Amino acid sequence: MNSQEAKQILLLYRSAVDRDDPDFAEAMALAKVDPELDTWFQQHCVFQNAASSAFKEIPIPEGLKEQILSERKAHLTLTFRRRALVAGCAVFVIAFCSLFTFRTLFPPEPPLDYSFANFHTNMIGLIIRYPPTMDLLTNDLQALRQNLAEHGQSNLVFTAALEKTAGTGCKALDWQDRTVAMVCLNSGKNGDPKKPDLFLFVVDKSAVKGPPLGPTPVVTQVRRGIVSGSWTSGDKTYILAGLGDEDFLKPYFPVAL
Amino acid sequence: MSPTDDSAEQSVSLDFESLVARYYHSLYKFAYSLTQAEADACDLTQQTFYVWARKGHQLRDVSKVKTWLFTTLHREFLETRRRQTRFPHYELEQVDAELPSVSPARVNQLDSPRVVQALSQVDEVYQAPVALFYLQECSYKEIADILAVPMGTVKSRIARGISQLQKMLASDEPNKIHKEPRE
Numbered sequence: 001m002n003s004q005e006a007k008q009i010l011l012l013y014r015s016a017v018d019r020d021d022p023d024f025a026e027a028m029a030l031a032k033v034d035p036e037l038d039t040w041f042q043q044h045c046v047f048q049n050a051a052s053s054a055f056k057e058i059p060i061p062e063g064l065k066e067q068i069l070s071e072r073k074a075h076l077t078l079t080f081r082r083r084a085l086v087a088g089c090a091v092f093v094i095a096f097c098s099l100f101t102f103r104t105l106f107p108p109e110p111p112l113d114y115s116f117a118n119f120h121t122n123m124i125g126l127i128i129r130y131p132p133t134m135d136l137l138t139n140d141l142q143a144l145r146q147n148l149a150e151h152g153q154s155n156l157v158f159t160a161a162l163e164k165t166a167g168t169g170c171k172a173l174d175w176q177d178r179t180v181a182m183v184c185l186n187s188g189k190n191g192d193p194k195k196p197d198l199f200l201f202v203v204d205k206s207a208v209k210g211p212p213l214g215p216t217p218v219v220t221q222v223r224r225g226i227v228s229g230s231w232t233s234g235d236k237t238y239i240l241a242g243l244g245d246e247d248f249l250k251p252y253f254p255v256a257l
Numbered sequence: 258m259s260p261t262d263d264s265a266e267q268s269v270s271l272d273f274e275s276l277v278a279r280y281y282h283s284l285y286k287f288a289y290s291l292t293q294a295e296a297d298a299c300d301l302t303q304q305t306f307y308v309w310a311r312k313g314h315q316l317r318d319v320s321k322v323k324t325w326l327f328t329t330l331h332r333e334f335l336e337t338r339r340r341q342t343r344f345p346h347y348e349l350e351q352v353d354a355e356l357p358s359v360s361p362a363r364v365n366q367l368d369s370p371r372v373v374q375a376l377s378q379v380d381e382v383y384q385a386p387v388a389l390f391y392l393q394e395c396s397y398k399e400i401a402d403i404l405a406v407p408m409g410t411v412k413s414r415i416a417r418g419i420s421q422l423q424k425m426l427a428s429d430e431p432n433k434i435h436k437e438p439r440e
Binding site: 046050 | 367
């Protein structure tokens with residue numbers, strides 16, 4: 001290493017930092033034996049120290065630290081608010097979607113309709129569309145009454161005309177948590193003793209809203225070939241439907257029309 | 258603190274307030290050396306800590322905090338400059354064989370405004386390494402990491418920067434240095 005090369009190395013020497021750096025050791029050793037290099041090096045160190053001090057003495061503006069920290073707090077507050085807002089929106093969206101999905105998958109049950117009109121429609125519909133399987137098949141009216149009594153419908157009162165018909169079967173129906181007695185009867189007029197042409201539905205009067213007020217039947221022409229009469233007697237409400245016209249059904253009413 | 262004092266670095270707390278207390282002086286001085294403007298230096302320093310607040314958690318190696326902060330500040334400075342103007346590049350000159358001699362009287366007159374003013378006249382590519390060099394906060398390795406250049410390049414730039422700085426301070430005419438735009 002010559003003097004010029006040593007200068008190039010020592011140019012980067014920082015006395016406060018590089019004192020023990022082996023990269024400078026050889027150049028510094030040369031400076032110790034080279035008076036000219038040593039003089040230059042000493043002057044250079046004075047300059048370096050002065051320049052370094054000048055950089056280190058750059059004044060720091062007052063309040064800079066506090067400003068940095070306050071901006072951080074402001075940022076944190078903003079971030080927290082933003083996150084809270086995002087979280088709130090997310091919760092709202094999730095809740096809305098969950099509710100929507102739940103309502104789609106499990107739509108709320110419509111409120112139960114206990115009106116007599118609905119009861120009448122449902123019972124006549126059974127005859128027309130969904131004739132149920134009977135619990136008991138017999139022509140013995142007493143046995144039918146007994147069977148229905150065992151299912152919660154006792155004290156059924158048959159009109160005198162109905163007492164003369166032959167039973168075909170009976171079933172205890174569940175209509176909106178109410179027990180309904182269904183009795184199928186054969187008038188003897190349709191040529192098939194096993195095929196019912198009269199259907200009697202009996203429900204507790206209190207189980208339906210707006211039942212017929214008394215024993216005088218309210219006749220309803222359901223459709224061609226099916227007619228019904230409804231009345232209330234005691235604590236029971238009756239619907240008698242027949243496969244025929246009004247004249248066919250009238251004889252079986254409790255009160256003559 | 259010695260720039261290579263690793264044990265001290267290892268104990269650096271990542272707590273935001275501790276970091277600010279520990280580094281805002283150095284970062285501001287570095288920023289001021291680059292910008293020569295108090296407001297810009299404050300902005301750069303704040304921006305650096307703001308970036309730290311957002312992304313600092315990504316830093317796994319605690320010992321790299323200081324380098325990370327200086328690197329971020331330098332990048333922010335370059336980004337700001339890039340937005341402001343596309344400054345020309347200059348061809349690197351060889352370090353003069355004979356360095357200018359700064360007289361003892363002039364050395365005694367050196368103060369922060371004069372030195373920072375002189376630094377602003379130095380080629381821009383040398384300003385950051387020279388500032389980091391004189392702030393004596395970072396080792397050459399750390400300066401190389403901060404500027405993302407090889408160690409040899411850092412030393413070369415510092416040497417050339419010091420040479421230009423000395424010329425500036427030795428001369429009565431600070432703008433005398435010849436700069437040739439790169440093709």
